[in-house]
Amino acid sequence: MKRIFSVSVENRFGVLSKVSSLFARRGYNIESLTVGETHDPTISNMTIVSSGSPHDLEQIEKQLNKKLDVIKVRTFKEEEAVARELILIKIKYQASNRSEIIEICQITKAEIVDTTESNMILHLCDTPDRVEKFIDMMKKFNIVELSRTGVLAMKKCK
């Protein structure tokens, strides 16, 4: 079972390591983790995607709540959230496959953000599953470098 944890924490040094070591220490899986400051500079927000049995997921939430630097834990399923992920891919291309790449970009709404004669960097911001599909489509080309942010998520408005 997959679960998204949106965790507000004190914006202090060492807090990220405290939260991530909690996952390591209890053997919980982190599929992705993003951190950034919020509109309140004393608070950071972490979006953690984890998976496990319902019992594990409940324990993760309880253990997170026990951490003194954690202000609030919100947890939701993927379908309850608006989730986005950003990806950058650098690929090597030839004249023969350039138009195919451009075509894929048009369909997926990816952008070409940098090009040279042989390389280009593509950029896509979309839902995690579409990002996954996009990577699959790119695999047949020569991927030089790939970097993704991990999931950012927010519970849908009621």
Add this chain to the structure above:
Amino acid sequence: MNGASLVIKSLEQENVSVIFGYPGVSICPFFDKLTESNIHGVLVRHEVNAAHEANGYFRSSGKVGVCVSSSGPGATNLITGIATAFADSIPLVAITGQVKSEHIGSDLFQEADIVGACESFVKYSYLVKDAADIPRVIKEAFHIASTGRKGPVLIDIPVDVLLEEGYEFEYPDNVNLRTYKPTLKGHSVQIKKIINELGKAKSPIIMIGGGVKLSGAGYEILEFSKKYNIPFVSTLMGLGIGKDDNPLYIGMVGNNGSKFANKAINEADCLIVAGARVADRAVKQPDLITKNKTLIHIDIDPAEIGKNAGPNIPVVGDLKEVFTVLNEFDESFDFTDWCKRLNSYKLTKSNMAEKTNLYVDPKEFVASLTSRLKDESAIVTDVGQNQIYACSNFVSEGADFITSGGFGCMGFSLPAAIGAKIGNPNKRIISLNGDGAMQMSMCELSTLKQEGVNVKIVIFNNKALGMIKEYQHVKYNNNYTFNELNGLPKFEMIAKAYDIEYKECKSYKETEKCIDWLLDGDDTRILELNVDRDAFTTAG
């Protein structure tokens, strides 16, 4: 004043009268300023024992234990003691010196990332970067350590912060922690559910754990048991609350507990777990415990509820508060038949095994010793066979029972006993040790002499690591290896070296006489028991 003075002044504000510590370059400013205070410093012989002594100090005095050590090896030596306290939810404030702020991260002489190393077994930790923060940090540390689910808090202070001059001392009146607000009051709907459930139950039982001692709820729970006529059992950590003359007290549960207490749990249709984590040592298969009964779990820590066994009625709150409310209901129940049945099991208690003249029977020794402790006293056990002998044969007549239950840390008994005695000088403290553990903690005999405290020390000498031997008997087809302690010192000579009274108990016939001798007088005494190498803790 400087940072070190701010630390001392803050400790004074927290009514600290004793600290346990060991010096080193990075923490020297602290000891320098300690001379200006009335706080008594106990110089231990190894840093781990500073934490164990602070642990024992809390358990006999109820006051947060404070231990202090230097950076690097001084700090890492504390780790085992901090982890021991964490596993039993014991409130400690551990203060470590650190290398100069500007050098942190450069792998300097005696530098260790102690905050990082302790992360998973402290309740909270601080690395202080500005001396101005010291009073706030110490105020918060004591608050965090001693409220909610108690536990150790670590404060790491670089030496330059301790030496920074030019501060006025001002102690904050309140703590302001937006992320920390433990739930103390149990939810009234949940509490009412307990009463309703008891109305339906035919054979309810209470299991009391270490949390009962930590919240000081012993009186309230005994009242609850008496008022509604509900029998109770204890875990290892709850020993000492139930007295043997209480017909509602059935005994200790668990793989080292009594058969009838375990039988009682199995036959109960409603189990109220109070301040226990339902872990493997108390309950063989925690996940199966709910099979034929309603499980009510009351704990201050929401993460503990449902961790090992899913409760039907969870109640988050401080046990003292929850049971005070539970005692206010007018309901009455009739569990007379159930209580009678349990008490009939108690009568079947098996007799001690056959005796031989050659050795002391450790089971009988513990039973005889503890049945005499009717005044204010505490048994402090170590880990190994002595712990099992102690808990399985403990006669609860008034003594408290102090042990490293969660972490199972060898070498705990002697330092914890010293701390317990310092925390409450009127209490009679008896330290039980195996010959293995004694060699781990022996250096503290020196601390004991320096402090002039009186601890009654028992050494169960079977010239082996008996618990390991027993384990190898059960699990490794009697392949006894790595457990013989053939280079043991003559404990008589050790006692002499430290100028401590000594006696050996050679056979079971001398047991009573030797206990008389041990408990007599106001001085520290060492009683060595000649225990059979092949003696096992299990029956028969």
